[in-house]
Amino acid sequence: MSFSTIRVTVGRVFLVAGVLVLLFIPYLLWGTGLITARAQDQLRQQFAAAQLRHHDAVGLHSHTPASTVPTIAPAIAAPAAGGPVGIISIPKIGVQMVVVEGTDAEQLRSGPGHYPGTPLPGEQGNVAIAGHRTTYLHPFYDLNELVAGDHINVLTVQGLFVYEVTTSQAVAPTDVAVVAPTPTPVLTLTTCNPRYSATQRLVVQAKLVADVLAGPARPAGSPSSAPGQRPEDLASTDAPVQGSWLWATVWGLVVAGLAVAVWALVLRWRGGRRIAVAVAGTAVWLVAVYLFFGALAPLLPASF
Numbered sequence: 001m002s003f004s005t006i007r008v009t010v011g012r013v014f015l016v017a018g019v020l021v022l023l024f025i026p027y028l029l030w031g032t033g034l035i036t037a038r039a040q041d042q043l044r045q046q047f048a049a050a051q052l053r054h055h056d057a058v059g060l061h062s063h064t065p066a067s068t069v070p071t072i073a074p075a076i077a078a079p080a081a082g083g084p085v086g087i088i089s090i091p092k093i094g095v096q097m098v099v100v101e102g103t104d105a106e107q108l109r110s111g112p113g114h115y116p117g118t119p120l121p122g123e124q125g126n127v128a129i130a131g132h133r134t135t136y137l138h139p140f141y142d143l144n145e146l147v148a149g150d151h152i153n154v155l156t157v158q159g160l161f162v163y164e165v166t167t168s169q170a171v172a173p174t175d176v177a178v179v180a181p182t183p184t185p186v187l188t189l190t191t192c193n194p195r196y197s198a199t200q201r202l203v204v205q206a207k208l209v210a211d212v213l214a215g216p217a218r219p220a221g222s223p224s225s226a227p228g229q230r231p232e233d234l235a236s237t238d239a240p241v242q243g244s245w246l247w248a249t250v251w252g253l254v255v256a257g258l259a260v261a262v263w264a265l266v267l268r269w270r271g272g273r274r275i276a277v278a279v280a281g282t283a284v285w286l287v288a289v290y291l292f293f294g295a296l297a298p299l300l301p302a303s304f
Helices: 003-058 245-268 271-299
Strands: 084-090 095-101 126-130 151-156 159-171 186-193 200-213
Touching: 003 084, 003 095, 003 245, 003 271, 151 186, 159 186, 245 271
Parallel strands: 126 186
Antiparallel strands: 084 095, 084 151, 151 159, 159 200, 186 200
8 A cells, every 4th residue: 555545545534533523513512402302302291191190199180279488398209210300490591391310411311300319399408400501402501690589490290389599609510518408498400610611510599489289288397208318429410421332432433434435435436326325325424423423422521
């Protein structure tokens, strides 16, 4: 093999690698949203079914009147990991998404994640929810715009709970005190800060101010029957990455193989056939690239 052939081959490899890098950026910012949108559709259906099951189980078919004196929902078992916890709505920043149980990378791909070990929304104590800032539909992209007095609504199988923002601050990613147990019902939202980085964690906290219950309640401040949790026991947005390097490697090889095959076929054919091969081959290659990115993204550090 001559030096010129080696030089051309290396040049093509770097060209393809450069194209992949350029494509990966918009995939992270927008393409990941397709994954979350599909998951959200399924979660909404699952949550509606869970509401019906819960109401049938407790013999309830209507909500209690709205209460401006916050009450405490009884402690119930959390859904299985990845299951729907409820729907969070933040009118000021246009957020309305299903919250899933868990904060591992796989679960946060589906939507905002409820920290395992913290109470469920409406229950006594510190309810903690994490969400992506710039990828996977970026639910907490504008979380920094919330100020004291803004409302955050959370609908669960037990009713609708209204929280009012009290504080917003940036802390170190290792600061677990923000999700520590509290004697009063509060909600803590966390996300990476600043955008496109994980050097800090943006934390918004809110207090329970009103609710529309669909079940028995206790006055705010009553002792909780749920066991307390230590801050160090709670999950973090920096949880271990879920994914498989094997599948990422396999899809990477498929992408490389398709690139070589399409290039060879384009050089072989002439005229209209060359154009047809180039268009069809590129389309197939882009599908493989999308699947490769899907396998690769969960393996990256949680910095988005």
